[in-house]
Amino acid sequence: MTGRTARTAAYAPSPLDDRARAVADRLHARSRRQTRTALAPVLAHAVTSRLREGSWDPTRSADGKAWLADKLVALDPHKAALCYQLCRAIGARRVVEAGTSYGVSTICLAAAVRDNLADGMSPAGQGGGLSDATVFGTEHEPGKVAEARADIAAAGVSEHVDILVGDLRETLTTVRGPIDLMPVDIWIPMALPALQIVTPLLRPGALVVCDNVVSGRRRYADHLAHVRDPAGPFTSVTLPGHGGLEVSRKN
Ligand SMILES: C[S@@+](CC[C@H](N)C(=O)[O-])C[C@H]1O[C@@H](n2cnc3c(N)ncnc32)[C@H](O)[C@@H]1O
Structure with a gap:
């Protein structure tokens, strides 16, 4: 120096x-x-x-x-990077994403599960047996899905993405557990319905990451009451700044 x-x-x-x-x-x-x-x-x-x-x-x-219908409304780059890191930290192999849009966050998540697979990392307590590494995306705008698939392919992570096309209140019922991580970046009225479908599939220690909970706290009232309920299945923390991010752990 x-x-x-x-x-x-x-x-x-x-x-x-x-x-x-x-x-x-x-x-x-x-x-x-x-x-x-x-x-x-x-x-x-x-x-x-x-x-x-x-x-x-x-x-x-x-x-x-x-x-x-044609807006990206993408998760901020640093929040997407945090989702990558959380996936890597918990060895996530199976992720449900509420809200895919044009697939920016999906690419980050798919890269993380792919990298976990390559490193032989698997969720704590599940041994090394899982051979799949999949992000289940959800999107009801077909135009967004077509472009997302092309860009996910361009990013080299297609084999780790399965976009469920349609209203997530229906499509999510086809997913099987265990699920390790669930980012929630969806139109706000859909946040709690999506979480309620996926909650039984989340393994103990799984994380739910929900965007803009501080700036949108009134509209997220039902979701936040659910993940912050001391008698409920989650323990939750709120990261302030940039609209806020709720990170909830399934107990
Ligand atoms: C905030 S954007 C997701 C952004 C994405 N996570 C990213 O980082 O690029 C929310 C998306 O959820 C989709 N969406 C809203 N309600 C839905 C529903 N009921 N079922 C499926 N997708 C829905 C919208 O079309 C929109 O593209």
Whole structure:
């Protein structure tokens, strides 16, 4: 080292391999561009939902849903990286993702289960017998699914992804356990219904990660009451910042 101090980046680099990272970075950049121009339409649809449905949630009105039908609304890059790390930490092999959209978070999760498989890592207490490593995505917009599949292939993780196409309240009933991790990044009214279907499949020690629980705490009231209930099946912590993230562990 010379007398000069090396520059330290604000954030750790992505844990993804080069191929997956290139696709995820491209999709995140597209999502950011959409978000920059979204404020006015989101507000307009929130007002419409409030007037017609009594809720500020833009996903409650038909107009709002139609407007969102081609939007990525991707999980922030650092939250997606955290999901990768959590998967790796618990040796996750089977993941259910509530909300796939164009597949950015799916790529991160699939890379993690693939890397666990390659390293021979498996969930604590389950031995090394599991040979599969699968992320079950959920998405009801067929246009999003078609593009997601192409980008998941471009990222090199197709063999670890099974996107369930349709309303997750139906498609999730076809999934079998055990499930190690469940990111919840879905239109908020769907969060608790999705979790209620998957809860019996979650193995002890499984994690549920739910996005934007601080900024959306009122709309998430039912979900949060469920994962924070001292008599319920979860122990939960809230990470503040960037809208918040709830990390709940199945007891
Ligand atoms: C916030 S986005 C998911 C973003 C994704 N996790 C990512 O990081 O790219 C939520 C997605 O859930 C989908 N969705 C909403 N309600 C659904 C339902 N009932 N069944 C299946 N998918 C649904 C929406 O179409 C939307 O693409």
